[in-house]
Amino acid sequence: MRFSVGSTQGTLRFRGMRSVFNRIRKLNVYYKHMLLIFVVTCLPMAIIAACSYWIGVSRIEAEVKTSHRLQLNKISSSLEDNISRLEMLGNQWSFNPIFAPEWIGGDLRLKYNETRELFASLRILQEANPLIENAVIYIRDRHLLVSEQEGIASIEEPDRQSVFAKLMDQRTAISWQVFDSLPLKYRSSTGVALVHLLRDSQLDPYGAIMLFIGKSALDDMLYPLNPDGSGAAFIMRQDGALVTDGRSVPPDNAAPLNESIRSEVIHRAMEPADFAYKYNRTDYSVSVGEFKRPGWIYVVATPISALTAPVLLMLKLSLAACALGLLVAIGLSWLASRQMYRPIGRMFNLVRESEGGAAQREEESDEFAFIEYRWTNLKQESRELRLKLERSSRQARDGFLRQWIQGHLAHLSEEELVDRIGQNGWDAQENQFAVILVRLSDMTDRGGRFGKGDEQLASFAAANIAEEVVRMSGTPAEIVNFFDLSIAVLLFVPAEWQRETVKKELFQLAEVIISQLSSFLGMRVTVGVGKPVQRAVNIHQSLEETRQMISFRDIDKKEQILDMDNLLPQSGNPVHYPFEAEHELIQFIRMGMEDEAVGQLGRFVSSLKLSRGQELLFRQGMLQLLGSILHALLKAGVDSGSLYRSDDLYEQLIGLVDADVMQQWFEDVIVRPFTGMMRDNREKLLEQLVDKVVHIIHESYPLPISLDSCAEEVGIMSYNLSKVFKYFTGHNFIDYLTNVRIAKAKELLIGSDLKMNEIAERVGYQPTxxxxxxxxxxGVTPGKYRSNYMRNANKNAGER
Incomplete structure (x- = not known):
């Protein structure tokens, strides 16, 4: 029964709306226009008034959230800076002489003065940064913990000793550690400490400085993010445990809120993000971020109502103002419609008097719209058909011309092709054909009108300029735009013209084109003048030859014209390749020195331009550089596929035209990515290089090897090899080589009867x-060493 009533009500509503529309359709122009003015003036105002609140709330809410996020980033950045300063502070104090092994060695309980100064230094260190709650020194050999607050405490338990033993075995000197239990009187409020290993001159750790982070300092930094306590602000570790909850005395609902949000963040894998969260019928905006250095996760939850409350009153006032404006618009639209109808009414009266009954019947719907439509309809249709015909004809001509000049109509005979040319409006019977190819380059030059990505726009502008030049010259020609910074000018010249006359005409036109393009576009312009051909089917061969000729252009010239008839290979001129600059560039890349590598790349390109001025030779030199870099990195064990995967670097480089574009491509695609990769793996690669040098020493010690020869062998500068060899082995290169040779010499002295000269030569020395x-x-000569060994051996044999 309810279904029937609902259907009846819907039918009545539909009939009522249709009746209203029928009445509106029968109104005359005055009332129609008045209703239209009402709709135009009032409806947008009503829509704006209705939407200003909802859209305004969402937009302002988004802006407030963005402002809140900026504040959050600022505070997190401040905490990051404090952590960075804390690490720098610990690093500086790790070199303090008060923490040297000879100072803190021995029994500190018996060294009163040293212990007092040590406590004073720890107190100064603790007060140097607000994040430090307690500064503790760990002494490895005696298993002692020294702190100004706790004094000297001994670690007796084996399991706790093993924790610090593992701490001493780590490779990095600086690390963040979490201590769940320590033999200290006053426990750390967070259990998180920044650990700096103390190393002796042999780089062996003999202790550590542990700077424990205080909860109160972290809470002070988190307070501006949740000043009224209506939300949540806390810091978590990577394992999900809380570092601090941001509250000294939380309210009743704070702990459940923190725990609920913490569980949600863990469920989301603790990824940095912003998301909405609902808890106890309250919507919260939750922001999750990460402190990179300690690896902590900070979480801030703010009620959305607290963010949007300041703007609600303003939006309501704006809504009221819109409603008032709507009422005013309704009154003004009524007055405006009366004024607008006066000239329309006079025009309608004139039409009605002249047309009689026909006009009277049309009055029921519109007084003059149909008359105006009938008067202009045929004229409009005629104009549109004419424009479509001209456009389609032009497109057909351009398509045929592009196919012809690029050789796509090679299957046609000469007669068929000439006939097709005549159908498109060109005279090919009494003409011969010539082509001029224009190539633009260096879009990155200063003062140019176009930049990277504007290739099609630049080609379009060049085609228009060339078309205007051809039109002004009066020479029958057509322009073909390839949209790749190159255009072709196809000329129809009389067949009776001599070759010299045709070439003169082509060169005059080429000079005008290159002058205009260079002046208006501000780019480098190269023009290739092709060979004239008598047959239409051969024009694409002339174009292809001219395109290949362009590759022999001089890359440093701003404007140049190349003639196919005068292009001769240059012979007898030696070609130089900057091998030294290439070697230095590869060295900088392997060392991860990005700025130096970029500068060296510029010097290499400048040197290559001087020796290889032609584009073809310059591209070959850049391809050689790419191959050398990839080969050197392959020898170093670097897989370029991890950066580029299936990308063909050689194909990308071959597709580039300008020298500056090639240099920028090398910088962005090759130099910077590879130096970044090498910088990240620098320590591991340097250790591998040192291992290789050590292997060379043990294998080639009888030969006259040196630091420079080993550096050249592994592909590194001798100065850098000397430093890294000392770092990883603890000895400089000469001392290590000498020790290996002396050890081999001692083996030969006690294990063979060789003479001193022979032993000296076998270990790589001159006898003297x-x-x-x-x-x-x-401390003794080789002969004395051998005799002492033999005497001791005989004495031991006699005693037996």
Missing amino acids: YFVRIFKKAE
Whole structure:
């Protein structure tokens, strides 16, 4: 029964709306226009008034959230800066002489003065940064913890000793650690500490500085993010445990809110993000971020109502103003419609008097719209058909011309092609054909009108300029735009013209084109003048030859014209390749020195331009550089596929035209990515290089090897090799080589009957120099060392 009543009500509503529309359709122009003015003036105002609240709330809410996010980023950045300063502070104090092994060694309980100064230094260190709650020194050999607050505490438990033993074995000197239990009287409020290993001159750790982070300092930094306590602000570790909840005395609902949001963040894998969260019928805007250095996760939840409350009153006032404006618009639209109808009414009266009954019947719907439509309809249709015909004819001509000049109509015979040319409005019977190819380059030059990505726009502008030049010259020609910074000018010249006359005409036109393009576009312009051909089917061959000729252009010239008839290969001129600049560039890349590598790339390109001025030779040089870099990185064990995957670097480089574009491509695609990768893996790669040098020393010690020869062998500068060799082995290169040779010499002295000269040659020394080096290292001459060993051996044999 309810279905029937509902259907009846819907039918009545539909009939009522249709009746209203029928009445509106029968109104005359005056009332129609008045209703239209009402709709135009009032409806938009009503829509704006209705939407200003909803859209305004969402937009302002988004802006407030953005402002809140900026404040959050600022506070998190401040905390990051404090952590960075804390790490720098710990790093500086790790080199303080008060923490040297000879100062803190021995029994500190018996060294009163040293212990007092140590406590004073720890107190100064603790007060140097607000994040530090407690500064503790760990001494490895005695398993002691020293702190100004706790004094000297001994670690007796084996499991706790093993924790600090693992701490001493780590490779990095600076790390963040979490201590769940420590033998300290006053426990750390967070259990999180920044640990700086103390190393001796041999780089062996003998202790550590542990700076424990205080909860109160972190809470002070989090307070501006949740000043009224209506939300939540806390910091978590990577394992999900809380570092601090941001509250000294939380209200009743704070702990459940923190726990609920913490569980949601863990469920989302603790990824930095912004999301909405509903808790106890309250919507919260939750922001999750990460502190990069300690690896902490900070979480801030703010009630959305607290963000949008300041703007609600303003939006309501705006809504009221819109409603008032709507009423005013209704009154003004009524007055405006009366004024607008007066000239329309006079025009309608004139039409009605002249047309009689026909006009009277049309009055029921519109007084003059149909008359105006009938008067203009045929004229409009005629204009549109004419424009479509001209447009389609032009497109057909352009398509045929593009196919012809590019050789896509090679299957046609000469007669068929000439006939097709005549159908498109060109005279090919009494003409010969010539082509001029224009190539634009260097869109990155200063002062140019176009930039990167404007290739099609630049080609279009060049085609228009060339078309205007051809039109002004009066030469029958057509322009073909390839939309790749190149255009072709196809000329129809009389067949009776001599070749010299045709070439003169082509060169005059080429000079005007290159002058106009260079002046208006501000780009480098190269024009290739092709060979004239008598047959239409051969024009695409002339174009292809001219396109290949363009590759022999001089890359440093602003304007140049190349003639196919005068293009001769240059012979007898030596071609130089900057091998030294290439070697230095590869060295900078392998060392991860990005700025130096970019500067060296510029010097390499400048040197290559001087020796290889033609575009073809310059591109070959850049391809050689790409191959050398990839080969050097392959020898170093770097997989370029991890950066580029299936990208063909050679194909990308071959597709580039300008020298500056090639240089920028090398910088963006090759130099910077590879130096970044090498910088990230620098320590591992340097260690591998040192291992390789050590292997060379043990294998080639009898030969006259040196630091420079080893550096050249592994592809690194000798100065850098000396530093990294000392860092990883603890000895400089000469001392290490000398120790290996002396050890081999001692083996030969006690295990063979070789003479001193033979032993010296076998370990890579001259005999006289060998004696001095051996005596300096062992305190005795080689002969004395052998006799002492034999005497001791005989004595031991006699005692048995």
